[in-house]
Amino acid sequence: MWLFITGENWLIILIAVVILLIWGPSK
Numbered sequence: 001m002w003l004f005i006t007g008e009n010w011l012i013i014l015i016a017v018v019i020l021l022i023w024g025p026s027k
Helices: 008-026
Strands: none
Touching: none
């Protein structure tokens, strides 16, 4: 599973986590 988390995938996951952290409390 971790082998797939490389390059752009890492960026997508990072951005997704940040968005969730920002959006979560806002709701």
